[in-house]
Amino acid sequence: MALHAELEAQIDKWRGYVQRRQAISPADVDELEDHLRGQIADRRATGLDDEEAFLVAIKRLGNLDAVSREFAREHSDRLWKQLVLVPEGSGDAGTPPWRELAVVLTLAVGAGVAAKAGLAWLDDGAVLARNLCLLVFPFLAAYFAWKRRLTARVAATLLVPFAALAVVLNVYPFASGGSTEVLATLHAPVVLWLLAGAAYAGGRWRSDSRRMDFVRFTGELAIYYTLLALGGAVLIGLTFAALQIAGTDLRPILEDWILPFAIPGALIIAAWLVEAKQDVVENIAPVLTRVFTPLTIAMLLALLAVFTAVGGLVDTDRDLLILMDAILVLVLCLLLYSISARDPLAPPGLSDALQLVLVVAALAVDAVMLTAMLTRIAEFGFSPNKIAALGLNLLLLVHLVRAAWLTVGFLRGRRPFTALERWQTRYLPVYGAWAAIVVMVFPPVFGFA
């Protein structure tokens, strides 16, 4: 097989090309590939070389547009099936769709009940904030565990860090309103999210492509969640207004029942929607990243310009630094998502150049931030907040520098896009490790202040 590496690569490329057709399902692509290989083998038997055989076979297969149209005519449902709640079971689907819907609804209600119970029994606001994500996370993980049929060993490896996190968050004697407590509350979801990623990957968390799928999943989840939230808000707002005119106040029910169930429940539903309707969002993702990459560049450049104009980095406000961290994290998410949405085989283009500009702009902002932070630390000394922010900025710096380097390599045709992809996916656990350190190590080191 190694002899025909070139041919295999060509067939792979062709597969990727055909797969993008909505009307041609993955099973049909398999069937067409089998056909293509049969034709190639026969052509080679008549003395053609690999490339000639491939070309003849492709030509014989016909114009892809016309073939795809013919598939669409026969399978018009495929163009719509993504919009139907319960997809018709394809031949090799493991579980009946209704059972999945039932599982999802049960888990969503369960997440709501857990959140509601937390709200009812945990009076202290800070304790509640620390525990809220711990309460909802198991239901999301349970969905993945069910969906991916996790083995007991994988489930156990996920359960151990989860339990450790839960114990730490509740046993540590945090000083009331202390910064280590706030830091732990903010960083615990990051750890949990990466654990959810491990569950999503079905235990194959070492696989780069599974990690990339999880990045994609995260971005799409954010989109779906926003859509659900918007729809929900409109519904609630209308009901609220109508009932108010009728003389009934919805507020107590809204605060006590609707929101505690809707907010965590929508997370599970959104996760299921992403799983079930991948195709719909796949079409939106590249568009969204293309729209927001230039806009984000403009935002970063504006920020940089303001910083340089204002000067006096030492006086930079602490809140501003936190805000800037949030912006950089957002930029990173955009970068990750646009990399995940890109076809790795496509040649470098304008959007890749823009992406490089984005990374460089983010790097410049990060450098400004680091300088400001180091000056602050030199002047006012260490504090848990400053170390946490400094650590995050250093991680971002390493991530962005390498990403910029690899993007330049890709644009100059020296490296494949997959190198850039792999760097992202390999680096992801570092953030989790750092978040775990902030949650577990910071409080004792800084005396739970």
Added chain:
Amino acid sequence: MRIDKDLVAASATPLVLGILSEGDLYGYAILKRVSELSGGGMQWTDGMLYPLLHRLERLGYVSSSWGTSEAGRRRKHYAITPAGRDVLADRQEQWTVVADALRQVWQAAQRPPVAAAEGWA
């Protein structure tokens, strides 16, 4: 000789059903058989075979199952169903009538066109 695409389209269904009535086959093998039977005269756009097979499957004339090829890849095999055999028999009758009528026309065309000449006169 290239066969008109309307004719190819019209004959595709009975041809595929007929080939499958000889035994179960997968897509590429069906096309090879078509090519053999027509002495290479009937060249289909290969990709078009699969929407046709899927339509026949939807109509219940053929059934499919996934197996593996000699190389160990996924391969979809098609088999004719009893309903497919009924349709094939029906189509066979239709085509016999058409072929019969055509043969008479060809024979008539080979004779000197006396009647036609008179008609014009």
